[in-house]
Amino acid sequence: MLRFDKMVLAQDAFRLTADWEVPAGARVAVIGPSGAGKSTLLAAIAGFFAPQSGRVLWQGKDLAPASPGARPVTILFQDQNLFPHLTVAQNLGLGLRPDLRLSAAQCAQVTAVLDRVGLAGMGTRKPAQLSGGQIGRAALARALLRARPVLLLDEPFAALGPALKAEMLALVEEVATETGALVLMVTHDPADARAFAEWTVLVTEGMAHPPAPTEPLFADPPPALQAYLG
Amino acid sequence: MARSAVSVIGAGVAAAVAALVLLPLVAVLWRAGVWPALATGDAQALWFTLWQAAVSAGLSCLLAVPVARALARRQFFGRGALITLMGAPFLLPTIVAVMGLIAVFGRSGWVNQGLAAVGLPTLTVYGAQGVILAHVFLNLPLAVRMILQGWQAIPAERFRLAESLGFAPAQVTRHLERPMLRAVLPGACAVIFVICLTSFAIALTLGGGPGATTVELAIYQAVRFDFNLGRAAMLAGVQFLLCALVATLIWRVVATPGFGAGLGRAPVLRVQGALPLAIDVLAIAAAALFLLGPLCAIALRGAPGLGELPPAVWAAAGRSVAVALISTLLTLVASLALALSVAEAQRGAAVMDGVALLPLATSGLVLGTGLFLLVQPWVLPSRLALGVTVAVNVALSLPFVYRLLLPEARVLRADYGRLSESLHLQGLAWLRLIALPRLARPLGFGAGLAAALSMGDLGVIALFASDQSATLPLVVQGLMASYRLDTAAGAALLLVGISFGLFWAFDFWGRRHAAV
Missing domain, CATH: 1.10.3720.10 (MetI-like)
Structure with missing residues (x-):
């Protein structure tokens, strides 16, 4: 279970509070206006933004002392998810061993995962030789290899067209099911939330609201959500 | 971790x-x-250091403006090579530059042979004018590159806007080029001033004597010839104060031009007319000759003895x-x-x-x-x-x-x-x-x-x-x-x-x- 214990994020004039929890393995959409703090909320879980007060806990353990790499978290950023000078296979290998000294078994694992996400035979390519959708697949393939219990998606598919995005969400679903991960996905699009997430967190006016069931929330939006949806 | x-x-x-x-x-x-009082010779060295650096920096920047402008607005065969060449003197060992200059401007150099042939008085490359000549030779390219960078940093959109508003060349100069120069020149000047302030090898070979000794050279002479370490230390203190002062000033003076970021298209400077063309051709030819001459002289003179x-x-x-x-x-x-x-x-x-x-x-x-x-x-x-x-x-x-x-x-x-x-x-x-x-x-x-x-x-x-x-x-x-x-x-x-x-x-x- 991921729990925010009276957590306050603050920087200059920006302020965001959260005080709720969400069970392991859940699918959560994070929605709200730009600049409200959706990405910052994810950054706090991933360890890039220290709370001013309060705690973030995973399975009852405070995450504060853990460095980003040591947290039970995989995060996909909006872009720059792959190192452009490394091959696709190397980029995936980083998920198994950051120093890339892979055993034969680990190499086989990389090949198998490439195959699994539809990138068979593309392991020797550089990211620049991939399409936007293929880059998304590669990043998800690494999430599959890392198999961390929390998967954070900070709009990694924002630049993709609707069809590709739907494809990616289906792949996220597969990855999450296979690894049993809790998924928090930032999105601007209510349709994404309804298609993918059973829970929705509304981030607005300095507060990350507790997760609410997605369908009822959108069927009868509270004033804050209504203001966002327009 | x-x-x-x-x-x-x-x-x-x-x-x-x-x-x-x-x-x-x-x-x-x-x-x-x-703190011992400055001896007469030391005060003279300090004065020479300051004015030769000022003159060298001023001349380098002044001469660099027409060259940079010509490079910025003309497309010609060898332009890329010439700009690359402008980077070379920074890497050129000073002593080599001095040798090249002596070969061209020295007593039996090309220039003096030419002057003597037509019966004109000859020049000398030693003394203050030699030190300044060498400094301009080494720093002109640096100034050109810095100013050229300023020109190229003016977004192409500004030039297009100027064209669409029907600006005459004088107005382009006034509204676009002069503000850029005002922002870039003090920085270029200051950098070259500092470089010339610590000039040693050039003063050692072309200068010397009461009228052309820099503080750096005076330090060297105090240690090496007089073995007067106290005096050397005092001069070193003076030199440090000088450099530290100027280096601090530089970080305050140097401003960046206030042009917004362009969209990165190649500059579209268009200049018509015979006079600007003649000026540009002259600027580029003179700069190329001045910079290439000494290098060629070294190559010609040195190659036979290399074996x-x-x-x-x-x-x-x-x-x-x-x-x-x-x-x-x-x-x-x-x-x-x-x-x-x-x-x-x-x-x-x-x-x-x-x-x-x-x-x-x-x-x-x-x-x-x-x-x-x-x-x-x-x-x-x-x-x-x-x-x-x-x-x-x-x-x-x-x-x-x-x-x-x-x-x-x-x-x-x-x-x-x-x-x-x-x-x-x-x-x-x-x-x-x-x-x-x-x-x-x-x-x-x-x-x-x-x-x-x-x-x-x-x-x-x-x-x-x-x-x-x-x-x-x-x-x-x-x-x-x-x-x-x-x-x-x-x-x-x-x-x-x-x-x-x-x-x-x-x-x-x-x-x-x-x-x-």
């Missing part, structure tokens, strides 16, 4: 650099003791290469450590940034005198000549290489810092897989710069060296002083070849391994 390791290494390097720069200074001030250089020259070349390679390695490691730590932008970054630029406020001879004073009670200074040279070379090229690396290190951090951290990619694995490949290009260029600067440096080594530890530039200077000019030209050609070769090899290596 990775971050703290980087910070600790960065702090260690910063402390070492600070010690390297400040300890000699303390030794100097200690030795100078009570029969005395063994002492080859031995000195070997020492120089060794010094250059060791200096380069140390400079690279120190600059990289500092740039990566500062890019982390944690506590102490501002201090480390200051330390990396600290050597700009000192000079080779000040460092040299200080180190001389530090070691002299215990060791014969000449035994440490090469080690001290390495240390001073590292200190003096560090700010340049650091400045090259810092923006790239910041980009690396901004683009891939979080990704690296989230993947637990740290320490040596991070260095090997991410930092080195992604920084290969500036590392290669920086290494080339450090190697060439170190190879051609004729400064502190003159203070310490004996025959057994002379570097190639010092040998060239010695050959010149004993009028063995053909051998000197051959050795100079060898020196240029090695300097440019090292630069090219490192730069090529960097571009080859640059991550894409």
Whole structure:
């Protein structure tokens, strides 16, 4: 279970509070206006933004002392998810061993995962030789290899067209099911939330609201959500 | 953890650099003791240092404007090559530039032969005018490049807007070019002023005497000929104050032009008319002739003797290469450590940034005198000549290489810092897989710069060296002083070849391994 214990994020004039929890393995959409703090909320879980007060806990353990790499978290950023000078296979290998000294078994694992996400035979390519959708697949393939219990998606598919995005969400679903991960996905699009997430967190006016069931929330939006949806 | 390791290494390097720069200074001030009054000769040296630097900087910038303008608005065969050539004098060993200038402007040089042939009085390349000539020769290209950069930084959109508003050339000049020059020229002028302030090799070879002695040269003479360490220390103190003052001023004066970012299209300067064309052609031809003439003269004079250089020259070349390679390695490691730590932008970054630029406020001879004073009670200074040279070379090229690396290190951090951290990619694995490949290009260029600067440096080594530890530039200077000019030209050609070769090899290596 991921729990925010009276957590306050603050920087200059920006302020965001959260005080709720969400069970392991859940699918959560994070929605709200730009600049409200959706990405910052994810950054706090991933360890890039220290709370001013309060705690973030995973399975009852405070995450504060853990460095980003040591947290039970995989995060996909909006872009720059792959190192452009490394091959696709190397980029995936980083998920198994950051120093890339892979055993034969680990190499086989990389090949198998490439195959699994539809990138068979593309392991020797550089990211620049991939399409936007293929880059998304590669990043998800690494999430599959890392198999961390929390998967954070900070709009990694924002630049993709609707069809590709739907494809990616289906792949996220597969990855999450296979690894049993809790998924928090930032999105601007209510349709994404309804298609993918059973829970929705509304981030607005300095507060990350507790997760609410997605369908009822959108069927009868509270004033804050209504203001966002327009 | 990775971050703290980087910070600790960065702090260690910063402390070492600070010690390297400040300890000699303390030794100097200690030795100078009570502040002695300036002797007449010293005041004269100080005055000469200031006015020759001012005149050199002013002339370089003034002459650079028409050349930069011509390069900015004309497209012609060899334009790229000429702009590349403008970068060469920065890497050219000073002693070689001096030899080339003597070959063209010296007593029996091309210019004087021409003047004598038509019955005009001849010129002399020695004395104040020679020092200024050499400074303009070495710094004009730098000024051209800085000003050209200013021109190219004016977004093409502004020129298109000017065209669509029907601006006449005079209005383009007034609204676009003059504001840019106002912003760029003070910086270019100040940088060249500092470079000329610490001029040693040129004053040593072309200057000297009461009317043309710089403070750096006076320090050298006090140590080497009078063995008056107190006076040398006092002069070194004066020199440090001068440099520190000007270096501090530079950071305040230098402004960036207030043009917004353009969309990166090639500048579309269009100038019509015969007169501007004639001016541009003249500017480019004169600059090319002035810069290429001395280089050609060296090549012509040196090439025949290249095969029969005395063994002492080859031995000195070997020492120089060794010094250059060791200096380069140390400079690279120190600059990289500092740039990566500062890019982390944690506590102490501002201090480390200051330390990396600290050597700009000192000079080779000040460092040299200080180190001389530090070691002299215990060791014969000449035994440490090469080690001290390495240390001073590292200190003096560090700010340049650091400045090259810092923006790239910041980009690396901004683009891939979080990704690296989230993947637990740290320490040596991070260095090997991410930092080195992604920084290969500036590392290669920086290494080339450090190697060439170190190879051609004729400064502190003159203070310490004996025959057994002379570097190639010092040998060239010695050959010149004993009028063995053909051998000197051959050795100079060898020196240029090695300097440019090292630069090219490192730069090529960097571009080859640059991550894409």
